[in-house]
Amino acid sequence: MIGDPEREIRGVSTLEGAGPHEIAFLTNPRYRGEALRTRAAAVLVGPGASVPGHDLLEVAEPYLALAEILELFHPPRPRRPGVSPDARIGDAVRLGEGIEVGPFAILEMGVTVGPQAVIGAGCVLGEGSFVGADTVLFPRVVLYPGTQIGARCLIHSGVVLGSDGFGFATSAGSHRKIPQVGRVVVEDDVEIGANSAVDRGAVGDTIIGRGTKIDDLVMVAHGVRVGPDCLLVAQSGVAGSAALGRRVILAGQSGVAGHLNVGEATIVAAKSALFEDVPAGSFVAGIPAVDHRAWKRAVAAIRNLDKLRREVRTLRRRLDALEPPRGGTEP
Amino acid sequence: MIGDPEREIRGVSTLEGAGPHEIAFLTNPRYRGEALRTRAAAVLVGPGASVPGHDLLEVAEPYLALAEILELFHPPRPRRPGVSPDARIGDAVRLGEGIEVGPFAILEMGVTVGPQAVIGAGCVLGEGSFVGADTVLFPRVVLYPGTQIGARCLIHSGVVLGSDGFGFATSAGSHRKIPQVGRVVVEDDVEIGANSAVDRGAVGDTIIGRGTKIDDLVMVAHGVRVGPDCLLVAQSGVAGSAALGRRVILAGQSGVAGHLNVGEATIVAAKSALFEDVPAGSFVAGIPAVDHRAWKRAVAAIRNLDKLRREVRTLRRRLDALEPPRGGTEP
Amino acid sequence: MIGDPEREIRGVSTLEGAGPHEIAFLTNPRYRGEALRTRAAAVLVGPGASVPGHDLLEVAEPYLALAEILELFHPPRPRRPGVSPDARIGDAVRLGEGIEVGPFAILEMGVTVGPQAVIGAGCVLGEGSFVGADTVLFPRVVLYPGTQIGARCLIHSGVVLGSDGFGFATSAGSHRKIPQVGRVVVEDDVEIGANSAVDRGAVGDTIIGRGTKIDDLVMVAHGVRVGPDCLLVAQSGVAGSAALGRRVILAGQSGVAGHLNVGEATIVAAKSALFEDVPAGSFVAGIPAVDHRAWKRAVAAIRNLDKLRREVRTLRRRLDALEPPRGGTEP
Numbered sequence: 001m002i003g004d005p006e007r008e009i010r011g012v013s014t015l016e017g018a019g020p021h022e023i024a025f026l027t028n029p030r031y032r033g034e035a036l037r038t039r040a041a042a043v044l045v046g047p048g049a050s051v052p053g054h055d056l057l058e059v060a061e062p063y064l065a066l067a068e069i070l071e072l073f074h075p076p077r078p079r080r081p082g083v084s085p086d087a088r089i090g091d092a093v094r095l096g097e098g099i100e101v102g103p104f105a106i107l108e109m110g111v112t113v114g115p116q117a118v119i120g121a122g123c124v125l126g127e128g129s130f131v132g133a134d135t136v137l138f139p140r141v142v143l144y145p146g147t148q149i150g151a152r153c154l155i156h157s158g159v160v161l162g163s164d165g166f167g168f169a170t171s172a173g174s175h176r177k178i179p180q181v182g183r184v185v186v187e188d189d190v191e192i193g194a195n196s197a198v199d200r201g202a203v204g205d206t207i208i209g210r211g212t213k214i215d216d217l218v219m220v221a222h223g224v225r226v227g228p229d230c231l232l233v234a235q236s237g238v239a240g241s242a243a244l245g246r247r248v249i250l251a252g253q254s255g256v257a258g259h260l261n262v263g264e265a266t267i268v269a270a271k272s273a274l275f276e277d278v279p280a281g282s283f284v285a286g287i288p289a290v291d292h293r294a295w296k297r298a299v300a301a302i303r304n305l306d307k308l309r310r311e312v313r314t315l316r317r318r319l320d321a322l323e324p325p326r327g328g329t330e331p
Numbered sequence: 332m333i334g335d336p337e338r339e340i341r342g343v344s345t346l347e348g349a350g351p352h353e354i355a356f357l358t359n360p361r362y363r364g365e366a367l368r369t370r371a372a373a374v375l376v377g378p379g380a381s382v383p384g385h386d387l388l389e390v391a392e393p394y395l396a397l398a399e400i401l402e403l404f405h406p407p408r409p410r411r412p413g414v415s416p417d418a419r420i421g422d423a424v425r426l427g428e429g430i431e432v433g434p435f436a437i438l439e440m441g442v443t444v445g446p447q448a449v450i451g452a453g454c455v456l457g458e459g460s461f462v463g464a465d466t467v468l469f470p471r472v473v474l475y476p477g478t479q480i481g482a483r484c485l486i487h488s489g490v491v492l493g494s495d496g497f498g499f500a501t502s503a504g505s506h507r508k509i510p511q512v513g514r515v516v517v518e519d520d521v522e523i524g525a526n527s528a529v530d531r532g533a534v535g536d537t538i539i540g541r542g543t544k545i546d547d548l549v550m551v552a553h554g555v556r557v558g559p560d561c562l563l564v565a566q567s568g569v570a571g572s573a574a575l576g577r578r579v580i581l582a583g584q585s586g587v588a589g590h591l592n593v594g595e596a597t598i599v600a601a602k603s604a605l606f607e608d609v610p611a612g613s614f615v616a617g618i619p620a621v622d623h624r625a626w627k628r629a630v631a632a633i634r635n636l637d638k639l640r641r642e643v644r645t646l647r648r649r650l651d652a653l654e655p656p657r658g659g660t661e662p
Numbered sequence: 663m664i665g666d667p668e669r670e671i672r673g674v675s676t677l678e679g680a681g682p683h684e685i686a687f688l689t690n691p692r693y694r695g696e697a698l699r700t701r702a703a704a705v706l707v708g709p710g711a712s713v714p715g716h717d718l719l720e721v722a723e724p725y726l727a728l729a730e731i732l733e734l735f736h737p738p739r740p741r742r743p744g745v746s747p748d749a750r751i752g753d754a755v756r757l758g759e760g761i762e763v764g765p766f767a768i769l770e771m772g773v774t775v776g777p778q779a780v781i782g783a784g785c786v787l788g789e790g791s792f793v794g795a796d797t798v799l800f801p802r803v804v805l806y807p808g809t810q811i812g813a814r815c816l817i818h819s820g821v822v823l824g825s826d827g828f829g830f831a832t833s834a835g836s837h838r839k840i841p842q843v844g845r846v847v848v849e850d851d852v853e854i855g856a857n858s859a860v861d862r863g864a865v866g867d868t869i870i871g872r873g874t875k876i877d878d879l880v881m882v883a884h885g886v887r888v889g890p891d892c893l894l895v896a897q898s899g900v901a902g903s904a905a906l907g908r909r910v911i912l913a914g915q916s917g918v919a920g921h922l923n924v925g926e927a928t929i930v931a932a933k934s935a936l937f938e939d940v941p942a943g944s945f946v947a948g949i950p951a952v953d954h955r956a957w958k959r960a961v962a963a964i965r966n967l968d969k970l971r972r973e974v975r976t977l978r979r980r981l982d983a984l985e986p987p988r989g990g991t992e993p
Contacts, residue, residue: 012843012865013865013866014865014866016866017866025865028921030921061831061833063830063831063832063840064831064833064838066831066840067831067838067839067840067841070840070841070843070865071841073843074841074843076841077807086750088417088434088435102768103750103766103768104434104435104453104750104766104768104784106433106434106435106452106453106470120786121768121786122435122453122471122766122768122784122786122802124451124452124453124470124471124488126470138804138806138825139768139786139788139804140453140471140784140786140802140804142469142470142471142488142489142525144469144488154826154839156822156825156826157786157804157806157822157825158489158526158804158820158822158857158859160487160488160489160525160526160547163469163487163488163524163525163547164485164487164522164524166524166544166546166547166562166564166565168394168544168562169392169394169395169397169398170394171392171395173560173577173578174542174560175542175544175560175562176395176398177398177485177522178394178397178398178401179398179401179402179405179407181343181401181404181405191826191839193825193826193828193859193861194822194825194859194861195489195526195548195820195822195857195858195859195879196526197489197524197525197526197547197548199524199525199547203343203344203345203356203401204344204345204347204348211836211837213828213830213837215828215881215883216822216825216828216859216861216881216883217526217548217857217859217879217881217899219546219547219548219565219566221546221547221565229835229836229837231828231830231837233828233901234828234881234883234899234901235566235881235897235899235917237548237565237566237583237584239564239565239583239601246835247835252899252901252917252919253584253899253915253917253935255566255583255584255601255602257583257601259359259361270901270917270919270935270937271917271935271949273584273601273602275601286949287602287617287618287949288630290634294634297636297637298633298634298636299950301633301636301637301640302633302636302960302963302964303952303956303960304640305636305959305960305963305964305967306959306963308639308640308643308970309963309966309970311643311647312643312970312973312974312977315643315646315647315650315977316973316977318650318654319650319977319980319981319984322650322653322654322984323980323984419748419765419766435765435766435784437764437765437766437783437784437801453766453784453802455782455783455784455801455802455819457801471784471802473800473801473802473819473820475800475819489820489857491818491819491820491856491857491878494800494818494819494855494856494878495816495818495853495855497855497875497877497878497893497895497896499725499875499893500723500725500726500728500729501725502723502726504891504908504909505873505891506873506875506891506893507726507729508729508816508853509725509728509729509732510729510732510733510736510738512674512732512735512736526820526857526879527857528820528855528856528857528878528879530855530856530878534674534675534676534687534732535675535676535678535679548857548879550877550878550879550896550897552877552878552896566897568879568896568897568914568915570895570896570914570932584915586897586914586915586932586933588914588932590690590692604915604932604933606932618933618948618949619961621965625965628967628968629964629965629967632964632967632968632971633964633967635971636967639970639971639974642974642978643974646974646977646978646981649981649985650981653981653984653985
């Protein structure tokens with residue numbers, strides 16, 4: 001702590017918006033100018049940052065500290081246990097203690113909901129689906145029959161889990177549906193963002209590994225296995241039967257083709273498309289995705305293509321001047 | 332059939348997951364190693380495949396056979412005819428025989444639902460919309476007023492059909508809405524995946540042709556005509572007024588620009604963007620999309636750009652050495 | 663007006679579909695052939711267009727005129743004021759005059775809805791959210807707690823506003839949620855298309871500026887500020903904390919990286935990805951996006967790469983022939 005340890009902090013805000021009783025944070029050097037001008041009581045910074053004229057709270061991992069501080073000032077909404085009289089609960093449904101079920105939610109036959117879980121308004125939990133303890137389904141989530149969700153997950157509004165995979169047998173130009181009879185299994189501590197879709201396996205399950213976080217409008221196809229602790233950023237997609245190792249990151253609007261093996265901790269850059277297996281620790285970019293350094297060189301080379309073309313033209317002219325004339329040299 | 336014809340099969344599973352009374356399938360040579368190790372009672376294979384040590388069921392079209400076998404072991408859920416007392420049915424609604432309407436579904440004035448159709452929980456069928464015989468709307472589908480859906484369609488959760496097209500008259504920098512007064516018409520045997528959106532026509536209709544299959548999170552804009560038997564894979568999009576011929580395939584995350592004519596049986600590769608008309612039978616890739624062979628050559632050439640640049644440098648040096656010095660050559 | 667001023671027009675249609683009492687429109691020269699063949703009573707055209715053999719209505723801004731004519735023939739559905747007995751209204755909710763609330767809509771504690779607003783069937787308005795006068799929420803919109811929407815907005819079905827931003831503190835490979843405590847603020851006259859998602863700010867708000875129009879399946883991340891009168895076309899996305907100036911256009915399937923400043927009236931071409939700040943008036947394309955002319959040159963150069971490579975090979979051979987042999991030249 002650099003500055004007055006008695007300073008009173010009543011909340012968290014942005015560098016721009018903070019008042020004299022709020023703490024702001026500088027986690028991206030891009031905003032240093034705003035940090036210098038902030039009215040905040042103090043600024044949360046990483047190791048070695050300097051913001052002259054301001055009290056600082058220097059921490060080893062500023063994002064982690066921000067998470068902790070925000071939890072302090074914004075504790076999660078307390079549960080309001082109870083099942084809305086406007087919810088519809090089917091036969092053989094098992095409900096854990098302290099759960100909260102919103103109006104117009106539907107729990108079909110044989111659904112199980114673990115203790116302290118929240119089923120938001122208008123959710124539909126298909127036959128035999130399972131929601132683990134402390135998991136929150138925000139309003140209007142749909143679980144197709146048989147979907148399994150672990151403990152402490154957050155599933156945001158509009159998410160659809162367990163819809164049919166895109167599987168057809170094409171014969172003589174027309175497409176016959178291949179029944180999709182696997183399930184979606186979401187392990188513990190997963191978050192899935194608004195309006196994302198995860199399809200059930202054709203045969204066997206689609207699996208979202210423990211601790212994985214999925215952003216909005218992401219598509220995970222049938223039979224995909226996403227390892228633990230992955231990050232799938234907004235509008236990314238994974239085609240059928242691909243397998244992502246642990247800690248894989250798919251940046252925004254990226255894609256992974258079907259049946260691939262994507263090694264642990266691989267990063268697929270934004271807007272890129274991976275079409276081949278990659279080993280652990282890969283960092284790939286481009287369409288088709290290649291090692292990100294090769295991609296950067298290619299991008300630079302493309303920018304210089306005009307120059308290269310002009311140079312080749314110059315070389316040709318110099319050669320023309322050097323060579324003996326090609327036509328007959330009659331005496 | 333290669334092996335013991337008396338073998339009892341009780342179910343279908345993956346090569347990895349199958350037990351000794353299940354049949355697995357090998358449709359992609361990528362998984363031959365797993366086929367060799369499988370515990371399955373038998374393996375469904377295409378013509379000429381060999382999996383030593385295993386009973387095989389060899390068929391001409393393995394995907395088609397898989398579809399049939401899965402239907403056998405997993406017949407579709409039987410209808411539960413009836414209209415939920417929690418559904419709301421407007422005036423002048425016509426309901427076919429044997430239909431099933433889930434709780435909290437809303438059928439507005441003048442809706443028609445054909446026989447044996449299923450309207451899932453929480454669906455909203457706007458005024459005057461039409462759902463054909465045997466069609467299934469999974470929970471939480473929205474049909475804007477006037478939307479027409481044919482027979483035997485599957486419309487997955489979260490799908491929105493008939494929302495306004497994106498049409499504005501921009502004048503002096505501000506955007507005035509052009510009323511969108513056309514409809515969405517979905518022909519027979521169409522499937523539409525979770526959270527996809529098809530906009531109504533501005534004037535005239537948006538049409539999804541018979542037998543076309545649309546994956547999750549696909550966007551079809553106003554006035555588009557998608558031909559019969561097309562496949563629109565996840566997160567692909569078609570801009571306004573484009574016309575797709577029959578059997579067109581848009582691979583994952585691809586796009587088609589507005590007002591284009593896309594010839595019959597054209598394939599647009601994954602992550603590609605088509606910006607010009609293409610004749611029947613085209614196979615295009617890239618941004619902008621070109622013939623896929625040209626695209627492959629371009630990709631290869633880009634990968635070799637560094638080499639080319641070095642080669643040009645070498646040539647320049649060799650030329651330098653050959654040419655007479657440029658400066659004055661004073662005696 | 664060119665032709666018979668007494669002609670009776672009863673409706674608007676497409677060039678192809680129009681009958682003899684309808685007006686059609688020719689706003690894209692691509693359709694001139696259809697204009698020549700149309701049966702329409704008259705054709706709406708821009709300045710100087712000629713369609714021999716047809717009555718014309720020539721206007722300075724044909725799209726604007728089309729908007730006005732369509733409004734004339736298709737006035738918006740009249741409001742049906744009233745709150746459905748099947749809606750659920752929480753404590754301390756304030757409802758303006760003349761509002762319409764559909765069945766199974768939920769207005770949680772402290773919600774405010776302005777006069778003449780429409781809350782469609784199955785919408786969920788979280789605690790303390792605000793909907794301005796004359797705004798229409800189509801069925802099945804979700805507003806997370808605290809979301810603010812201005813006047814005269816149109817929010818289409820499946821839209822989710824205010825879901826958590828994708829913010830995690832990663833420590834030792836696992837991802838800890840950073841509470842997302844900002845809001846989504848949508849200003850007046852905004853339209854948001856089906857199944858789009860706008861995340862709440864982490865700290866501070868996500869803002870959609872006045873008059874901005876957002877298409878279907880668009881993703882706007884936490885802390886983004888979208889200026890007034892922007893157009894975000896289908897399946898585009900904006901990453902966290904980016905700031906878009908007024909009148910920015912993101913074409914279909916394009917993306918903007920996090921923390922960028924995108925100058926006023928910038929256009930990001932379809933399928934492009936912007937990774938750096940750009941000044942006002944930019945028109946960029948490609949991945950990564952560059953000035954669109956540079957991108958066009960690069961695309962052309964790539965198409966000619968094969969030719970360039972062949973030319974370099976020819977130059978090398980010519981040089982080989984010119985140079986003295988490299989080996990020893992023993993006498």
